[in-house]
Amino acid sequence: MRHAIDYGTRELNREAAAMAKYQHNGAGPILEVRDLRTHFMTRQGLVRAVNGVSFELEKGETLGLVGESGSGKTITCLSILRLLPRGGQVVGGEIILEGQDILKTSEDEMGRLRGKKVGMILQNSMAALDPVFSIGTQIAEPLVAHQGLPWKRALAGAIDLLRMVKINDPEVRVRNYPHELSGGMRQRSSSAASIGPHPDVLIADEPTTALDVTTQRQYLDLLKELQKATGMAIIFITHDISIVGNLCDKLAVFYGGLVVEYGSKDQVLNNPSHPYTKALLKALPILGEKRERLQTIPGEPPHAGNLPPACPFHPRCEQAMDNCKEGDAPPIFDLGYGHQARCWLLEKDDEQYSR
Ligand code: SF4
Numbered sequence: 001m002r003h004a005i006d007y008g009t010r011e012l013n014r015e016a017a018a019m020a021k022y023q024h025n026g027a028g029p030i031l032e033v034r035d036l037r038t039h040f041m042t043r044q045g046l047v048r049a050v051n052g053v054s055f056e057l058e059k060g061e062t063l064g065l066v067g068e069s070g071s072g073k074t075i076t077c078l079s080i081l082r083l084l085p086r087g088g089q090v091v092g093g094e095i096i097l098e099g100q101d102i103l104k105t106s107e108d109e110m111g112r113l114r115g116k117k118v119g120m121i122l123q124n125s126m127a128a129l130d131p132v133f134s135i136g137t138q139i140a141e142p143l144v145a146h147q148g149l150p151w152k153r154a155l156a157g158a159i160d161l162l163r164m165v166k167i168n169d170p171e172v173r174v175r176n177y178p179h180e181l182s183g184g185m186r187q188r189s190s191s192a193a194s195i196g197p198h199p200d201v202l203i204a205d206e207p208t209t210a211l212d213v214t215t216q217r218q219y220l221d222l223l224k225e226l227q228k229a230t231g232m233a234i235i236f237i238t239h240d241i242s243i244v245g246n247l248c249d250k251l252a253v254f255y256g257g258l259v260v261e262y263g264s265k266d267q268v269l270n271n272p273s274h275p276y277t278k279a280l281l282k283a284l285p286i287l288g289e290k291r292e293r294l295q296t297i298p299g300e301p302p303h304a305g306n307l308p309p310a311c312p313f314h315p316r317c318e319q320a321m322d323n324c325k326e327g328d329a330p331p332i333f334d335l336g337y338g339h340q341a342r343c344w345l346l347e348k349d350d351e352q353y354s355r
C-alpha cells in the first residue's frame with residue numbers, strides 16, 4: 001500500500017528540527033513551507049485560497065509553481081513575504097526560512113528580511129516600477145536600504161546591475177524613466193532591482209507573461225545565468241507548464257489551493273501521476289506530432305470561495321469515483337524518491353495501480 005503523508009499529525013517539533021538541520025553546517029533546505037493555509041474574509045464569505053501547501057527549496061534550486069489562475073500560487077508566495085492583500089490571513093502552517101519560522105517574526109524583522117533574504121519580481125513590470133522615479137533610483141534604493149551603501153556607490157551599483165541584466169548603454173539607461181523603456185527592458189530593470197540586494201530566494205511571479213516569445217526565451221536564459229552567478233534559489237510561478245522544462249529542477253502543481261503533484265521536473269513531466277497534471281500535459285502541442293485538435297480540460301477552475309467538496313478536481317476529472325466527491329480531500333501519496341501526488345487512484349496496491 002502507498003503511504004499517505006499527514007503533515008498535521010507529525011510528532012516532531014518541526015521548527016526545532018529545521019533550526020538544528022540548518023545550523024548543522026548550513027545544509028538542508030533554505031526554505032520549507034509546511035501545511036500552509038491562507039484564507040480571506042470577504043463580504044461574500046470565507047475564501048480558502050491556500051489549503052495545506054507544502055514544499056522545500058534548496059540553495060541554488062529552481063522550483064516551478066504551476067497551475068491555472070486562482071489555484072493559490074501567488075497567494076502562497078505573498079504569504080511567504082507576509083504581504084497579503086486586505087482580508088488575507090495565514091491561518092495555519094509554517095514557513096521556515098534558514099531555520100527560522102518567519103510567521104513568528106516581528107513586522108520590523110520581516111521588513112529587514114523582505115528584499116534582502118526574499119526578493120520578488122512581479123508579473124507587471126509597469127506596476128512594479130514607479131513612473132515618477134528614474135530606473136537608476138529604483139535599483140539603487142534597495143542597495144541603500146539593505147546593504148547600507150552610500151547613494152553614489154548605490155547608483156554605480158545600479159549601472160553594474162543594468163549591465164548584468166544585459167541592458168545596453170547602462171550609463172544612459174540609468175537616467176531613463178520606466179515609460180522610456182520597452183517591455184523587455186522594463187522587466188530586466190525590475191529584475192535588477194530585485195536581485196540587487198542578493199536575496200537568497202527570488203520569487204518570480206509570471207515574469208514573462210507580458211513578453212513576446214523571443215524576449216521570453218531571452219529573459220528565461222538571463223534568469224538562469226543570474227542564478228548561476230549569485231547562487232540564489234528561485235520560485236518561478238507560471239500558468240504555462242510548457243516553459244518550466246528548461247528552467248526548473250522541481251515542480252509543484254497547484255489546483256484548488258492544494259499542491260496536487262510534487263516532484264522533480266523529470267518525475268512530474270515524464271511520469272505524471274495526478275489526472276490534472278496529465279490533462280495539463282495532454283493540452284500541450286508537441287513539435288512534429290500531428291494532432292487533429294488539442295485536448296482541453298472540461299469545465300472551469302473552481303473559485304476559492306466556492307471549492308467543490310473532497311477532491312477539488314472531481315467535477316472535471318474523467319476518473320472521479322464516489323469517494324472523490326465526499327468526505328475529505330485526498331491525502332498526499334508518496335510515490336517514492338520525493339515524488340508525491342494527491343489522488344485516491346494512488347491508494348491502490350502497487351500491482352493494481354497502473355498509469
Ligand atoms: Fe480524480 Fe478522484 Fe483523483 Fe480527484 S481523487 S483527481 S477526482 S480520481
